[in-house]
Amino acid sequence: MARSGARAVGTTITALDRQAAGVSPRGSRRWSSIALVAPAVLIALFVVGGGIGFSLVQSLGLLPLVGEASLSLDAYLANGDDLVRGIGLSLAIATASTALSCIIGLTAALVITQGRSTGRLVAGLSAFTIPIPHLVGAASVGLLLSDAGIIPRILGIPGTEWPDIVGGSWWIAVVLEYTWKESAFVALVVAGVLASRVARYDETAALLGASRARRLRHVVIPLARPAVIVSAIIIFVYTLGSYEVAWLLGRPYPEPLPVLAFRLFTSITLTARPEAAAVAVVTTLISLAVVALGMAALRRTPLWK
């Protein structure tokens, strides 16, 4: 990596020399910028492209662990019902987590940018939340909110009367855990965008007669929208593909896509490997579609220039 970086810098210097010597500056600058990003792009392509490509090939039956290679959609159809249920469940969890994270995160960002002491407190809490791994968060939610958890014990509520937050049919604990961590992410990203610009615009709008609610609707939220959309894309794709939280806090059946994929991948049935790849490919396709939709929404906001 370091060596290729040095080579790229060397290329730039050569490019600059050539530029000085009168070679078309635009062309050489383009080449030098391509050379500069090339190391990162190549590594990303190798990992992402290689991973997706390998899964695709395997899911189509072209790389079986045992037996003859033959092109077929069997792996996609083998767990048809589970796959459809998994898609529905994963979409529901991701949608609920993303929506809640965006609403709570945006509210927190607004509190942070007010600049009062509560704002500093919220900013501190958000910054503290970010480095805690999801796995630790999930374990904590389980310990706190399961029917034998700390909270029902403190409240003196017997496990039988405690709602099925962990492992229940509504996947509440999973959504809660994602929302807890991702809303902190939204809060910091949106606050960062708003902090630099919102105060002056807010004052201007107030002086034009806009009440607090009108300023929120006509100025602050539109200014925050691109940052919220970008955060939403990231959160949706992450929660759709994340395994450990759903596995720890969810119920055994039905399974969200990543849990299903991992179970099939580690299955003792060797023929299940292409089926795991098929689930992974479906997850990837949904993610890509969501990114495309999100980018289209982003392009429609007037601020995205």
Place this chain on the structure above:
Amino acid sequence: MSATLRLDALTKSFDGRANAVDAVSLTVEPGECLAILGPSGSGKSSVLRAIAGLDSPTSGRILVDGTDVAGVAPERRGMAMVFQRPLLFPHLSVLDNVAFAATVAGTPRGEAREDARQFLALVQLEGFGSRPVTALSGGQEQRVALARALAARPRVLLLDEPFSALDPELRADMHELLGQLRERLKPTVVMVTHDRDEAAIVADRVALLRTGRLLQHDTVERLYTRPASLDVARLMGGRIEVAGVVREGVHRSPLGSIEAPAGESWPEGESVLVVRHEAVHLASPPVPAPQGMTGVTAVVTARHARGPRAAIELAVGSATLAAEVPASRPLTIGQEVAAHIPRSACTVVTPVPG
């Protein structure tokens, strides 16, 4: 759009430090344009923010049409403000920016936009409505900001150095535009500026501030010709200060005896004669001073180029004078000239103690 604005001992201090604004009292009549002039840190923007309701004063009152606006939120005060940066809402088109006040007031969109179109025409930007604000030049942005503020029909229009980021030509255009808008809409305007020339061009009256205190609130002409103190004379760019004594209404100094202008009387005692250097005429030595002028013989001690003009420094005995002449006039250092000082341009101020 034209309200009376009165400040009554307006005081603002930040965190217990010295007052940023110290007991400023003044009145702006309906349709008048007041310029709050002062160097940076003089508290002029603090006055404006207090009027707008963006900061609450430490003490004192702000009255709009006789009503105290203390505790009234900025959005209910009916004041629109144009800042140094245009601060056009980046997510709205030019037209929707101008229509903003009407939109948030609940006017139907079509009506708000129709109204906005008229204000865009007023600032000579017809047809620019559908553009995004990023497609405007600096001068155009500030015009849109002005149109947006005016479309809110403010009782008082507040301008916080709105043209100081523009180049001189654009500023001149904006000054002319503001003049036209004032003629048509007659808004009460309070403008903050650090530029004497801008204050002179735009405003009817000027409030000169330094370290939060109001030094003089007067017409532009009187600030130049009848400064209330040596501070005012210096802040207005006055370069002639001749120490002397007033006895029986006549100022005696190395310049000789200079009588108070007709109809004015000067207080007895030690005082400093101030007169604008622009008022001093230079002639060849034998030329006698015309009626109403005091003539002294002076020696040129320095000459500074000022583009089309030249600034001349002169010595008259132990006193120094200054004058301005066309750059083409061949005055050289050491040359003897006759300096003619119009009596009507003279005034005296109390010397600074120590």
